Amino acid sequence: MTFDARTGANDPDRFGTESFYAALGRAFVAMCAVVPVLFLIEAMDVWLQAGFDPAAGIIPRRIEGLDGVFFGPFLHHDFDHLYSNSIPLILLGTFVLAAGARRFLYSTLVIIFVSGLGVWFTGSPNTIVVGASGVIFGYLGLLLMRGIVERSWWNFAVVLLVFLLYGWQLLGVLPTDEPISWQGHLFGLVGGLLAAIIFRRRPRSDDPYYSDTAPGLY
Structure with a gap:
């Protein structure tokens, strides 16, 4: 299939193109x-009484709980x-x-490492922290920051949607007496903000269609 680079007619990052919707569909x-895999892991833990949480969760400030930085989100x-x-x-x-x-x-x-290490350094050593919520807050932070650093109206539309649906959850980064890891939420959000900056798209100098206000793909 051919396309005109000046119009981005088949650009997977250009809203409204077939490639754009195809990329979104494949991502969905x-x-x-991914979610059934997480359910399978939880089912194995419950049915086999494997004790995955204490064995592979984050135990703050304990060496034996450091591997949970990677395994905890699963x-x-x-x-x-x-x-x-x-x-x-x-x-x-x-x-x-x-x-x-x-x-x-x-x-x-x-996001996983920033969130996990943040929990390991600042969490209570009497707790075991597991769950994908740090990653979720990381994705939230990434999408929010991406709308800013990539200066794309599509990204700003995503930011608005995310804010309407999950903006209230930003309160989850504040300390609370509830049995949740607000540290995981906070550092996950920070990890997402950093990831959006580190891995931002930059303009393609060889394509006149792209400019500073329309970032291109790597």
Whole structure:
């Protein structure tokens, strides 16, 4: 298939093109496939009584809990905990993944490590922290910052949608007496903001259609 580079007629990052909708659809299907894997892990933990949470969760300021920085986001306290994370993970993850698989992978790794290490350094050593909520807040922060640094009206539209749906959850970054890791939320959000800046799109100098106000793809 051919297209005119001056019009971006088949640009997967250009709103309204076939490639754009195809990328969004593929991202949605991929994120929908991730959630059953998380349910399978939780089912194995419950049915086999494997004790995944204490074995692979984050235990702040303890060396034996440091591996939880990576494994913790794939574990959940129970099925209710997993249910509450599933829809925002699919929705926010779809928008992040639609912008490119490589950026999605690198950004997710940054979010996981910033969120996890933040919890490990600042959380209570008497707790075990598991769950994908740090990643979810990371995606939220990434989408918010991406709308700013990439200066795209499509990204700003995504920011508005995300704010309307989940803006109230930003309160989850504040200290609370509830049994939730506000540190994971806070540092996940910070990780997402950093990832949006580090892995932002830059203009393509060889394409006259792109400018400083219309960032191109790597």
